[in-house]
Amino acid sequence: MFALPVPHTWEPTPGVTLLGDAAHLMSPFFSGMGANLAMRDGADLAQALTEHATADDAVTAYEKILIPRSVEAAEGAAEGVDGAFAPDSAEQTLAHMTAH
Numbered sequence: 001m002f003a004l005p006v007p008h009t010w011e012p013t014p015g016v017t018l019l020g021d022a023a024h025l026m027s028p029f030f031s032g033m034g035a036n037l038a039m040r041d042g043a044d045l046a047q048a049l050t051e052h053a054t055a056d057d058a059v060t061a062y063e064k065i066l067i068p069r070s071v072e073a074a075e076g077a078a079e080g081v082d083g084a085f086a087p088d089s090a091e092q093t094l095a096h097m098t099a100h
């Protein structure tokens with residue numbers, strides 16, 4: 001089970017950005033957010049490219065949305081995978097399910 005560090009950030013690089021798992025690979029132990037985030041990333045990047053005069057401006061605007069959004073899910077996924085393999089994982093899972 002692999003995951004990127006939380007937060008996963010990078011120096012802005014002209015002409016390049018990341019989306020989906022390349023930007024925020026996380027365990028599926030939170031609520032299965034990876035594919036949903038990847039689709040949202042693609043939609044936001046496409047929208048930014050239509051709204052900004054240059055591709056670099058669009059990527060800057062997109063990354064301002066992308067990174068904070070993925071951090072919230074990645075933090076939950078990191079906690080979730082720790083809990084899933086903890087000695088009291090059954091109790092933690094029951095508490096999580098009961099809370100929702």
Ligand SMILES: Cc1cc2nc3c(=O)[nH]c(=O)nc-3n(C[C@H](O)[C@H](O)[C@H](O)COP(=O)(O)OP(=O)(O)OC[C@H]3O[C@@H](n4cnc5c(N)ncnc54)[C@H](O)[C@@H]3O)c2cc1C
Pocket residue numbers: 019020021022028031032033034035036037038
């Ligand atoms: C067990 C498990 C359960 C999950 N459950 C959920 C869930 O319930 N809900 C949810 O939203 N998400 C879930 N996910 C996460 C979800 O599968 C991923 O977040 C999502 O597939 C990421 O999409 P992506 O397009 O970014 O990357 P990927 O789906 O990994 O697509 C990347 C593609 O690039 C290709 N590729 C790689 N290298 C190259 C290369 N050099 N040249 C050309 N092509 C290349 C790969 O073959 C692949 O097809 C789960 C993941 C796992 C492992």
